[in-house]
Amino acid sequence: MDTQTLPDNVLTTQLKKVVNWARRSSLWPMPFATACCGIELMATASSRYDLARFGAEAMRFSPRQSDLMIVAGRVTVKMMPVLQHIYQQMTEPKWVISMGACASTGGVFDTYSTVQGIDQFMPVDVYVPGCPPRPETLIEGIMAIQRIIDEDGLPKGPRRPLQLAVEPSYVPTPQPAGIPITIGGRPLSV
Numbered sequence: 426m427d428t429q430t431l432p433d434n435v436l437t438t439q440l441k442k443v444v445n446w447a448r449r450s451s452l453w454p455m456p457f458a459t460a461c462c463g464i465e466l467m468a469t470a471s472s473r474y475d476l477a478r479f480g481a482e483a484m485r486f487s488p489r490q491s492d493l494m495i496v497a498g499r500v501t502v503k504m505m506p507v508l509q510h511i512y513q514q515m516t517e518p519k520w521v522i523s524m525g526a527c528a529s530t531g532g533v534f535d536t537y538s539t540v541q542g543i544d545q546f547m548p549v550d551v552y553v554p555g556c557p558p559r560p561e562t563l564i565e566g567i568m569a570i571q572r573i574i575d576e577d578g579l580p581k582g583p584r585r586p587l588q589l590a591v592e593p594s595y596v597p598t599p600q601p602a603g604i605p606i607t608i609g610g611r612p613l614s615v
């Protein structure tokens with residue numbers, strides 16, 4: 426926050442900055458997890474990655490108490506009206522993360538029954554790539570939303586979807602060489 430320190434630890438700032446700081450530090454996600462990406466979403470909230478560090482661990486399964494929808498997994502045509510209905514019930518200002526290849530593009534499910542990208546039917550603010558995305562990448566996506574809230578003024582009417590894409594920030598490392606693979610204590614022969 427852009428603040429000024431006064432004697433006796435008194436801080437001054439603008440109301441807008443305090444409001445935005447409170448909003449970005451208390452995101453309440455509405456998880457719409459339909460497939461394997463949902464497991465990675467659960468891992469993000471668990472102790473190892475600890476989404477609570479960013480104030481966004483209070484998952485709500487009631488749309489009226491949520492302001493961040495995370496769509497994790499594939500969405501079928503039959504399911505889409507339900508997703509839209511839940512989105513409409515969420516309180517403004519609200520944001521949407523499309524987590525994983527299936528939610529963003531249909532992934533490998535190039536079939537008539539799978540929606541080939543939820544952004545055809547609802548606004549998406551941040552796309553998190555991967556199949557599944559790692560928890561770090563999802564956290565990058567949530568932090569992107571937080572940066573948007575920080576830079577935003579107080580909300581004025583409906584917003585347009587922001588359509589940002591997060592790039593993975595980690596580099597996969599190869600398996601260490603020289604470690605034998607065993608099954609039941611016996612070496613694996615390939």
Ligand code: SF4
Binds near residue numbers: 460555557
């Ligand atoms: S993107 Fe991959 S991990 Fe995520 S729901 Fe689709 S198939 Fe599963």
